[in-house]
Amino acid sequence: MAIKRVLSVVAVPFALWAMTAAALAQEMVGAPRDGEIGLQPAASPIAHQIHGFYDLLLVIILSVVAVVGLLLLWVIIRYNRKANPTPSKVTHNTLLEVVWTTIPVIILVLIAVPSFRLLYAEDVVPPADLVVKVTGHQWYWTYEYPDLDGITFDAIMIPERLFDDPAAASEREEAARQVAAFLGRDKPVKLHRLLDTDTRLVVPVGKVVKVQVTSTDVIHSWAVPAFGVKIDAIPGRLNESWFKAEKTGTFYGQCSELCGQRHAFMPIAIEVVSQEEFDRWVKKAKAEYGMAAADEAARPLRLAAR
Structure with missing residues (x-):
């Protein structure tokens, strides 16, 4: 009986720990976790x-x-x-x-x-379902979907001070709401210090994504460990790689080539969604970041120049 009581006392906190760890792992899929060692779980x-x-x-x-x-x-x-x-x-x-x-x-x-x-x-890149052009800058990334009305946007790291300064909690919540709005979601997303950006590369799950990588200034490197992708971004050269995400969620990477003072502050955030959610996002993104939206925004400038 004494042994059973001891086992029950030990089992309860262990079960709680296991459930908490499982929930945390589900919430932070594709993100590093404190105290972990080894490679990130493979997702391609x-x-x-x-x-x-x-x-x-x-x-x-x-x-x-x-x-x-x-x-x-x-x-x-x-x-x-x-x-x-x-x-x-x-x-x-x-x-x-x-x-x-x-x-x-x-x-x-x-x-x-x-x-x-x-x-x-x-x-060897297999036939692609989606093509994304990635351009590195000091110190942020630009993503372009050439086959989807030229959707183009920058991805800049969420400022570190929003995580370090308790007085900036409201700004961090606003940043989370803005990222959620970019993704077309109602609830704020969870942000990670030094890993999240104000926008995210959005791709559908289970589809071959061809990534074309270049740079406008110095050599960068676009790397996402969970997808097994690491490819240099070289000025004047277009390098290609690919991945096929096996699960939905948020996956993170970082520039992996020393590129200057803020090299450590140009993270990569990728949102993998279902095909239905991706189609909804594309429709929204075309209206905000597509060529038609860019032409509409430039029209007053052209009229003023005449």
């Missing part, structure tokens, strides 16, 4: 392949370290001065030399084959 086919390759390398590296460590330990014990006062004068052993040459070659082949497959999968 390429990311799953990267994680699998990482696990393979980890097994190989740990195995090599274990074998070499045991050999070193054995040599230290077996051939120290006390155990072996007369050192060996052997300078050549054909069998050993063949073995320690062949084994590394086999290991490198085991690494090379999946590595080349992964590189090929990353480099």
Whole structure:
């Protein structure tokens, strides 16, 4: 009975912790969490392949370290001065030399084959359902949907002071409402310090998204770990990559190429939604950020210039 009481006392807080952790994980899908280690959960086919390759390398590296460590330990014990006062004068052993040459070659082949497959999968873009052009600036991103009436908007980091200053709580709430309005939602969204932007790249779940990346000033790098994407943004050059989000939610990345004073303050926020919600957002975004909206905004300027 005493054991049962102890188990029940232990089980209750553990169950509460598990439920809280599950709810937090659902709420913060695609975002890093305090106290976590390792890679972010994969949310695209390429990311799953990267994680699998990482696990393979980890097994190989740990195995090599274990074998070499045991050999070193054995040599230290077996051939120290006390155990072996007369050192060996052997300078050549054909069998050993063949073995320690062949084994590394086999290991490198085991690494090379999946590595080349992964590189090929990353480099060859399948037929795209959606094309997005990403342009890096010091220190923000511009997103353009060339096939959707040229929807174009900037994504600038939510100011850090809104999270650090208690007096700025109302401003942070207003920023959350503005992001929600951009997404076409009624409820304010949850914002994360140094990760959220005033707008988000919106893509549909389960669709191949081709990303065309460039820059207007220095070299940046557009990287989203959950999707297994990291591609340089180089002035005068258009690089391509792709991803296919497997679940809805908000996913984050950051510029991963040192690009100046505020390099650490140009995050990437991607909202993955259902196809129905994406279609509604596109209709709204065309009216606000499309070419027709831009032409309408420029009309008074053209009339004034005549």
